[in-house]
Amino acid sequence: MVILPFVIIVVVGLALGGHAGDGQRLRLGLVVEGAGSGELVARFAEHPELTVVRVAGVAELRRQIGQGSLVAGLVLPEGVGDGAVRLPFYLVDGSGEAAVVRNNVHAVLGRYGALAGAERMAGRLGASPAQVDLVVARTDPIFSDVRVVPGAETLRLGFAYTAPANLVLFTFINSAAVAGALVETRRLGISRRSLAAPVRPWVLLAGEVLSRYVIALLQALLVVVVTALLFGVEWGPPAGVLLVVAAFCLVSTGVAMLVGGLAGTGMQAAALGPPIGIVLGMLGGCMWPLLIVPPLLRDAGHVFPHAWAMDALLALPQRGLDGAMTPVAVLLAMGVAVTAVSLHLFRRSVLRTR
Secondary structure, three states: OOHHHHHHHHHHHHHOOOOOOOOOOOEEEEEEOOOOOHHHHHHHHHOOOOEEEEOOOHHHHHHHHHHOOOOEEEEEOOOHHHOOOEEEEEEOOOOHHHHHHHHHHHHHHHHHHHHHHHHHHHHHHOOOHHHHHHHHHHOOOOEEEEEEOOOOOOOOOOHHHHHHHHHHHHHHHHHHHOOHHHHHHHHOOHHHHHHHOOOOHHHHHHHHHHHHHHHHHHHHHHHHHHHHHHHOOOOOOHHHHHHHHHHHHHHHHHHHHHHHHHOOOHHHHHHHHHHHHHHHHHHHOOOOOHHHOOHHHHHHHOOOHHHHHHHHHHHHHHHOHHHHHHHHHHHHHHHHHHHHHHHHHHHHHHHHOO
C-alpha cells in the first residue's frame, strides 16, 4: 500500500521524461519550410527551456497543439534569414505554459534577427566579426505572428503525470482491496456482537466508513507530500489538492463499502478490487493521458471517477482551483451517491446477521 506506488512513480516517471521541473513540458513544434533555417533551428534546439519537435506541416502542427502533445508551434518559411519577417506562431489561448514558450521564442527570434541584421550591416561597412555585437541593439529583430489554436490542456509528462496518476490508481485499488475486511466483519460475527452492545447501527456504519476514509486520505496525502519533496512535482494550491483528494477518497470509500456489502466472502472481495481498479484506471487516464486517446474512449472514461480526478489534479497546477471545480463537483456527487447506496446495502447485510 505504501511502497509500490512510489516504485511505479519512479520507474514510469523516468521513462516519460523525468523530473517534473526539467522543462519537458515546454515542447515547441517547428515547421521548417525554408532551406536557410538551419541556424535558427539550431538556436531553438540549444535553448535550455525548450524541447524542439520537427513537424511535417501546419495542419499537423495545429492538430498536435490542439490535442495537447505540443505546447506551441512556429512556422519558419522561406527567406527567414534574409530580413525581418513575421513568423506564424500557434498556441492554445489561456495556456500558461504556451505564454512561457512564446516569451522564449521572442527572445530567440529577437537575438537571431538582430545578429543577422548586424552581420549584414557589418558586412556592408567592412567591419570585423568582433564588431558585430556593437550594432545588434540598433537592428530590428524577427517578430512572430500569434495565432490561437482551440484545443485541450497541455500534455504533462514525467513525474508531473505519473504522481497524480498513481495517487488515483492506488487510492482506489487499495480501498477496494481492503473491502474484504468488511465481509469478514459480517462472517465472523464481529458486527453482530458489536450491535449486541448499546451501539446504534449508524454508529457502527460510521466507524466502518470513517476508518477506511482516513486510510485512503492518508495514503493519498502521503503520495502528494513525498512526490513534492523528492521529485519536485507541482500539485497546485494546497487547499485545492486537499479538496480533490478528499472528494476522490469519498468515492473510493463508497466503492469499498459497496464491494464489502455485495461480496459473499473476503477472498471474493479482495479478488474483485484490483482488477476493477486497473480497468477503471485505464479508462480514466491513470495508465496513459486521455489527451492521446480517441474522443470516444475519452468520453467513456468520464463515466467513472478516475477521469474526473485526473482532470482535477492535472488542472490545479495550471489553472488553480477554478479549473478543477467542475471535476470536484462531479466527484462529490459520485461519492455521495455511491456511499449512500453502499451504506444502505451494508446496513441491510449487517442487520441480517443479528
